Amino acid sequence: MTRPVFRFAPSPNGQLHLGHAYSALLNRDMAREAGGRFLLRMEDIDVTRCTPELEHGVLRDLAWLGLNWEKPVRRQSNHxxxxxxxxxxxxxxxxxxxxxxxxxxxxxxxxxxxxxxxxxxxxxxxxxxxxxxxxxxxxxxxxxxxxxxxxxxxxxxxxxxxxxxxxxxxxxxxxxxxxxxxxxxxxxxxxxxxxxxxxxxxxxxxxxxxxxxxxxQGITHVVRGRDLFHATAVHRVLQELLGLPVPDYHHHDLVLDNDGRKLSKSRGDTSLAALRESGATPDDITRMIGAPSSAV
The missing domain is CATH 3.90.800.10 (Glutamyl-tRNA Synthetase; Domain 3)
Known part of the structure; x- marks a missing residue:
């Protein structure tokens, strides 16, 4: 029987925030529960905004949270x-x-x-x-x-x-x-x-x-934020046109700011790096976002 395969796929065009932490931890936890694999992918097709320095920051933040992933990391810019x-x-x-x-x-x-x-x-x-x-x-x-x-x-x-x-x-x-x-x-x-x-x-x-x-990458379960729910319709068309397999999809809650807006790198919402430098621990991050749950 084929093992389930999950992935976390950030774009290294800025620093990760609490919303990224929620999605990454949820993917890791769902992979564990299913006895599956957890992959990391860098979605860096925008080679002008995505830099090695920002990618290094992403990797550092994820390691700090206690995440482990299979090697090598797939980088879109190489494919x-x-x-x-x-x-x-x-x-x-x-x-x-x-x-x-x-x-x-x-x-x-x-x-x-x-x-x-x-x-x-x-x-x-x-x-x-x-x-x-x-x-x-x-x-x-x-x-x-x-x-x-x-x-x-x-x-x-x-x-x-x-x-x-x-x-x-x-x-x-x-x-x-x-x-x-x-x-x-x-x-x-x-x-x-x-x-x-x-x-x-x-x-x-x-x-x-x-x-x-x-x-x-053989992804069987796509776990991502609810803001991408409707985009799945476009992905389904492309999968059919190209004869690609269809994974299960799981769209989860978004981590919102005090005004009820989803967190954004472009608006400079508080990054994981800044929280770490201010003395926060990985356990603090988990408490701040609430324990990621596969039920949402």
């Missing part, structure tokens, strides 16, 4: 070829297209539409869905833009992807979604529109890299 293979399959199947609209052009397009009194469609994260006009460009128009060196991103043609899959998508949720969803959850990838799959200089986005990594 761009894996993502390129997956991207090429989607390109060859005509399921992605190069999107050339800048953020300013997208904002202008949406403002023009909403000036008429209607609201532009938003994705589950609240961001405007991409307009998608590039989808209808001719080959000559695209080639001219390529030749001019115009920046672009590869976007999934979601309507084509859903039609290609041709069946209802769902996943097994052992945690709980924002509205209490659990058990067999229907996926709604159409809510996301044409998401970014890769960029000109990097052959993967988060969505593509995470499903490829989970498959290559």
């Amino acid at each position: 761009f070829d894996d993502y390129r293979v997956a991207l090429d399959r989607l390109i060859d199947a005509d399921l992605v297209y190069p999107a050339f609209m800048t953020r300013g052009e997208v904002r202008a397009r949406i403002a023009e539409f909403e000036a008429g009194g209607d609201r532009w469609r938003r994705d589950p994260d609240g961001a405007p869905v991409y307009p998608g006009e590039d989808r209808h460009m001719t080959s000559r128009e695209r080639q001219n833009l390529f030749d001019e060196g115009t920046p672009f991103a590869w976007r999934l043609d979601m309507a084509a992807a859903i039609a290609h899959v041709g069946s209802r998508l769902d996943w097994n949720e052992t945690g709980q979604g924002p509205e209490g969803e659990t058990g067999l959850v229907p996926a709604k990838p159409e809510d996301w529109g044409d998401v970014v799959i890769a960029r000109k200089e990097i052959p993967a986005s988060y969505h593509l890299s995470v499903v490829v990594d989970d498959a290559l």
Whole structure:
């Protein structure tokens, strides 16, 4: 019988905070309870923001918490070829297209539409869905833009992807979604529109890299924060398109600040390193976050 495989996959683009500690400890504990393996992955496809110094800090914080993981650590920046293979399959199947609209052009397009009194469609994260006009460009128009060196991103043609899959998508949720969803959850990838799959200089986005990594590492249980619950619909589409195995998903509670917002590296929420330097112990961290529970 195959042993369950869990993973904690931080991005070394800042310092870890209490929310990361909760997720890492929960993954470790669930792996132990299941008699499974616990892996660590560095999601560092953003090579400009992710640095060796920040990765060293992540490793130091996790070791301080008492975590042990299998070696070697998988670093996404070492596996761009894996993502390129997956991207090429989607390109060859005509399921992605190069999107050339800048953020300013997208904002202008949406403002023009909403000036008429209607609201532009938003994705589950609240961001405007991409307009998608590039989808209808001719080959000559695209080639001219390529030749001019115009920046672009590869976007999934979601309507084509859903039609290609041709069946209802769902996943097994052992945690709980924002509205209490659990058990067999229907996926709604159409809510996301044409998401970014890769960029000109990097052959993967988060969505593509995470499903490829989970498959290559044999991950059987994805345990992560509830803020990624709806993104699972995009991951299910990609898994079907690429013929990848489907893990169980467990979305857990978020650690919130005093204002009820999820903790964030970008806002400079108190880091584990700062807490350690102020005299906190790993036991203090466990008390601060509450004992991670597989029931949430």
